[in-house]
Amino acid sequence: MNAKPSRFLLALAALTLSGCASTDAGPLYFGKLVPPAENVLRVGNGAEPRSFDPHKSSGIPESHIFDNVHEGLTGYDPRTLAPRPALAVGWSADANAGVWTFTLRRNGRFSDDTPITARDFVWSWRRIVTPETASPYASFLYYVKNGQAIAEGKLPPEKLGVSAVDDYTLRVEMEKPTAFFIKMTPHYAFTVLPRHTIEKHSDRWTRPENFVGNGPFVIAAAVPYSQVVLKKNPLYWDSGRVRLDKVVLIPAQEESQNANLYRAGEIDAVFSNYLPAPFIRKLRTYRDFQGGAQFTNYYYSLNVKRGPLKDVRVRRALNLALDKKAIAERFIGRGEKPATTFVPPGVPGYLPPPGPGYDPATARRLLAEAGYPGGKGFPVLTLYYNTQENHRTVAQAVQRMWKEQLGIRIHLQNEEWQTFQARRERRDFDVARDSWVGDYIDPSTYLDLLSRDTLQNHPGWVDPKYTRLMNQANAEPDEQKRNRLLCAAEAYLIDQMPVIPVYFYALAYMKKPWVAGWYPNLLDQHPFKYVSIDRDWPQRRLARQP
Secondary structure, three states: OOOOOOHHHHHHHHHHHHOOOOOOOOOOOOOOOOOOOOOEEEEEOOOOOOOOOOOOOOOHHHHHHHHHHOOOOEEEOOOOOOEEEOOEEEEEEOOOOOEEEEEEOOOOEOOOOOEOOHHHHHHHHHHHHOHHHOOOOHHHHHHEOOHHHHHOOOOOHHHOOEEEEEOOEEEEEEOOOOOOHHHHOOOHHHOOOOHHHHHHHHHHHHOOOOOOOOOOEEEEEEEOOOEEEEEEOOOOOOHHHOOOOEEEEEOOOOHHHHHHHHHOOOOOEEOOOOOOHHHHHHHOOOOOEEEEEEEEEEEEEEOOOOHHHHOHHHHHHHHHOOOHHHHHHHHHOOOOEEOOOOOOOOOOOOOOOOOOOOOHHHHHHHHHHOOOHHHOOOOOEEEEEEOOHHHHHHHHHHHHHHHHHHOOOEEEEEEOHHHHHHHHHOOOOOEEEEEEEOOOOOOHHHHHHHOOOOOOOOOOOOOHHHHHHHHHHHHOOOHHHHHHHHHHHHHHHHHHOOEEEEEEEEEEEEEOOOEEOOOOOOOOOOOHHHOEEOOOHHHHHHHHOO
């Protein structure tokens, strides 16, 4: 550990000493209270986006762009996250949920005024599942008939179970009955992309000068490591609802930088978990702090193809030697909860299986049985994490706990986001920081990550028993029976421990009081379509008071 004061600590001290007063409203809000003169929202967006192509990335900072410049069959309700009609005005499934039919709106257009038809969906869904695309989200299309076989190069893309009945009717044949399919459709993996633009510009189609989307906004400018500017799309079918003219996304990875930008009034809101953890207790005292449960798991991926991590006893020992309660509450302390299971709480009707707690004595016994008593002979493993203060804090705590409880040494290595993402996808690590924000409220959004050999299966763990349980669960139309199968699959996953759940996230972000239409929810989804600048907020607040 570096004994010198870090830039983060110095910045934190500056924040604490400078106070957090507001102007007219008194010390109720953090930092300046001067609403923007124009309908422009400025947001702290975390890391620099890796790609503007929704088929080429699965990162959270990128998703905040994809979700607002592209649209698929449905969109998220900003409060409940339930699927809302978007390009589909209606849908139905057959009795077994094996075939879904969507009716498309007739006024859907791309931002260059090209009409959108069912054939555009067929082309887009074939593109994401084509092996040459190498999409991290290709596995989402495995639910559609022949999706996995196409992704594995065994069938041509034309065999995908999606077809255009006519210009405005889309038919989707599932690989197996999938009653929860409609929950998945708001995700950008199922969006529609402009074939004519992509074929004309190839990989350069996402450059602002070439970009064509179909969401409420389009990409107007992108300056690397500075900002991404989205402007309102006047040809969007529901443009009358959109009240923002522009959104400016600021890539600021350092948590203290986000806090300083917010305090200075340079940003109006910051997405969750980009604020300095030691400062959260102070920030909670302000009215513009937002908290609550989040459907996100922070975990470590163990490369089961490497050295001692091939041994399940070693993986179990590493898990049992971590005091996750201390990590969640003492080292992070933003409201996180220690995790013993993979699926976060909050799924209606699903009760996760019990997971093992902190048990260093059993951890030492398992490590000894694996041939490393007291850690003797255990090779030095490298733990990779992407550059962020919070990840460094957790990695240092884990390094110390494994040293103290098991006698093993861990080398820590940080990398910038894009390099780190690529390393995880090619499985070039021993241990890697990982996390997953559920894409929809269902256990399968977590459990399916490890049911197949995909880019998102970072540990490389593929187990026939687990895959069989997941296939049975995903094909089960009865909700209660399905939940029992999912619980059995998760219990087996925890027993085999290719991933170490550390804690469940909690929402922890700030938004200025004039940011309206931005609601806390389990997925931290805040479609800009519903967000507006409310300059009359002081009067509205006073009116609400008795």
